[in-house]
Amino acid sequence: VVLIQSYKWILILTGLLYLAGVRSFVPEQEMETRIIGGQEAWAHSWPWQVSLQLDSMPACGGAIISPLWVTSAAHCFIRHTKASLWTVLAGKHDLDNPEEPQQQVRLGSTVYNTQSKESDVALLKLEKPLEFNHFVRPIDIWMTPLPLLMKCTITGWGSTRENGPRVNRLQEVNVTILPSDDCNQYYLGRIRPSMFCAGKDEGGVDACQGDSGGPLSCFTGTRYELAGLVSWGVGCGRAKRPGVYTRVQEHAQWMSDTMGESDSGCDQTPGLAGLSLSADGVLSVVNVTESCPFFWPWQVSLQFNGRHYCSGALIHPHWVITAKHCGVRAKEDVAVLGLHDMKFLPVQTILIDKVFNPPQKAGFPPKSDLALLHLSVAARLGSEVSPVCVPEEDNSLDDTWSCITAGWGATKAKDGVDPDRLHHAGLTLVNESTCRHKWGGFITDTHICSHPAGSTSCMGDSGAPLFCQKHGTYFLFGVVTWGSWHCDSEKPAIFTSVSDYQSWINKMIIKF
Structure with a gap:
C-alpha cells in the first residue's frame, strides 16, 4: 500500500x-496517414x-x-x-x-x-x-x-x-x-x-x-x-x-x-490550533494548514450537484458517518472519496442510497447529531481511500490522545488557506466541567468538547470528523455538532461522541 x-x-x-487509464473519444477531424x-x-x-x-x-x-x-x-x-x-x-x-x-x-x-x-x-x-x-x-x-x-x-x-x-x-x-x-x-x-x-x-x-x-x-x-x-x-x-x-x-x-520526497513539504501532522486576536480586534485561527494529498484517506466530501456542503468519515466500504444536521438526502446526494483539491476530479463518487439516525428522545439540543450513510456500492479501498476505526464504547478520551480535525471551506485561518483543498488542525480537548461552565445544560455525556477552533465557524466545515490517536492508529471519536456562531474564543467546539453509538453502528452494518 x-x-x-x-x-x-x-x-x-x-x-x-x-x-x-480510461480512454475518451471526442470526434474532431479526419484520419491522417498511417505510421x-x-x-x-x-x-x-x-x-x-x-x-x-x-x-x-x-x-x-x-x-x-x-x-x-x-x-x-x-x-x-x-x-x-x-x-x-x-x-x-x-x-x-x-x-x-x-x-x-x-x-x-x-x-x-x-x-x-x-x-x-x-x-x-x-x-x-x-x-x-x-x-x-x-x-x-x-x-x-x-x-x-x-x-x-x-x-x-x-x-x-x-x-x-x-x-x-x-x-x-x-x-x-x-x-x-x-x-x-x-x-x-x-x-x-x-x-x-x-x-x-x-x-x-x-x-x-x-x-x-x-x-x-x-x-x-x-x-x-x-x-x-x-x-x-x-x-x-x-x-x-x-x-x-x-x-x-x-x-x-x-x-x-x-x-x-522520488515523488514522496519531493512532495514531503506539505504538513503531515498539523500543529495545535489556537486563536489569535489582531491589534484591530480581528480573531483568527493559527496552525490551520493544508494536509498532504490523501493523508486522511477516510475523509469524505458530501456533495449535491457537484457542490460540497458537509464532510464525513468512511468507517466501512459501505458506510459513512456525518452530522445529522447536514441533512443528507438519500438517492440525491453523493459521497466523494479520495478528494484533496475540489478543483480536481476525485478518486470515487458514490450515490448515497440510505440515511439512518440513532433513535433518541425529542428535545433540544438533540443528544446525538449523527447520521449513518449507506453507499449504493462498496468503496474501492486503497492508499487514497480507506476507513477509519470506530472506538469501542469504553474507549474514553484524555490528554494521552492526540486529536485532529479536517475539512474544506473558508476558515478563519490567520494565514491564507485554500478553501478548495483539504486542511487540518490539531485540537486540544476541553474537560466536561469547563465545557458545561461555558455551555450550560446543553452538554451531555455523549458530547466531546475541544478547543474553540474546532467549530464550524472557525474551521469552515460542517460534519467535520474528530479523529484521535495514541499508539499510531487513528479512531473516529467525534463529528462536529455545534460551536460559536462567530469563532468565539470563549466557546468550546462540540462534537457528538461516536463511541457512544458504537453498538448501534455495528447493528446497522450487520443488518444491511
Whole structure:
C-alpha cells in the first residue's frame, strides 16, 4: 500500500468508473496517414499522453501519472537536464495547432533521472498541477507480470518511417509483448530485467524517432495501465529488431520514493490550533494548514450537484458517518472519496442510497447529531481511500490522545488557506466541567468538547470528523455538532461522541 500511495496519486471515477487509464473519444477531424503498421489515433483518446517540448520543439513523449508528475525516458534528458527548458503539452492531438481548446501547457519544475544505463526512466515534476478532465487524465502503473504475447498500444508523434519526418497528429500502433529469450537473441544479450521487447518478429510495427519516452499502454479488461516507455531499438519496424521498452514496474519503488520526497513539504501532522486576536480586534485561527494529498484517506466530501456542503468519515466500504444536521438526502446526494483539491476530479463518487439516525428522545439540543450513510456500492479501498476505526464504547478520551480535525471551506485561518483543498488542525480537548461552565445544560455525556477552533465557524466545515490517536492508529471519536456562531474564543467546539453509538453502528452494518 505504501508503494502504491506515491505513484497512484489520483484514481478517478465518473459515476462508478475509474478515469485513470480510461480512454475518451471526442470526434474532431479526419484520419491522417498511417505510421509504421499503425494509424492516427482518435483525437484525445489517449488522454495521459503528453508531448515534451524542448525550446518549443517536440522532443519526446511521456505519460501523466499524477497532476504534478509526468514520466518519460531518462535518455531524453541526458543533454538537457534543466527542467525549465522543457514544456509539457497535455490534452494535445495536433501539434501543428497551437490553439487547441483542450490543451494544457505546463513548464517543467524539476527533472529526476535514474542515473543508470539500465534504467531508462525519468520523472518530470511540473510547476503547476494539471487539471483532469476528458482530455487530460493519468494512467496507473502495471504492477503484475506482463503476459507474453499480450497486445498493447504505443502512441506518439514520432516518425512514420525510419529516418522520416515527424507527424503532427498523434499516432497509435498495437504491438505484441515478446519473450525475453527471443529478444535477447535478436539483441545479443543486451536485454536486462528492466527492459522488455514488443513488436512482431517479422517487423512492420514499431515506435520510431521522436516517440522516445512515450507510453506503452496495456488493457486490463477495464482500463489501461502503463507497462512500458519507449526506450531504444535498431531502426524502425525492422524484422527481428523489435522495439525495446523500459519495464516501468521495475522502477515503481524509485518513482514512489522520488515523488514522496519531493512532495514531503506539505504538513503531515498539523500543529495545535489556537486563536489569535489582531491589534484591530480581528480573531483568527493559527496552525490551520493544508494536509498532504490523501493523508486522511477516510475523509469524505458530501456533495449535491457537484457542490460540497458537509464532510464525513468512511468507517466501512459501505458506510459513512456525518452530522445529522447536514441533512443528507438519500438517492440525491453523493459521497466523494479520495478528494484533496475540489478543483480536481476525485478518486470515487458514490450515490448515497440510505440515511439512518440513532433513535433518541425529542428535545433540544438533540443528544446525538449523527447520521449513518449507506453507499449504493462498496468503496474501492486503497492508499487514497480507506476507513477509519470506530472506538469501542469504553474507549474514553484524555490528554494521552492526540486529536485532529479536517475539512474544506473558508476558515478563519490567520494565514491564507485554500478553501478548495483539504486542511487540518490539531485540537486540544476541553474537560466536561469547563465545557458545561461555558455551555450550560446543553452538554451531555455523549458530547466531546475541544478547543474553540474546532467549530464550524472557525474551521469552515460542517460534519467535520474528530479523529484521535495514541499508539499510531487513528479512531473516529467525534463529528462536529455545534460551536460559536462567530469563532468565539470563549466557546468550546462540540462534537457528538461516536463511541457512544458504537453498538448501534455495528447493528446497522450487520443488518444491511
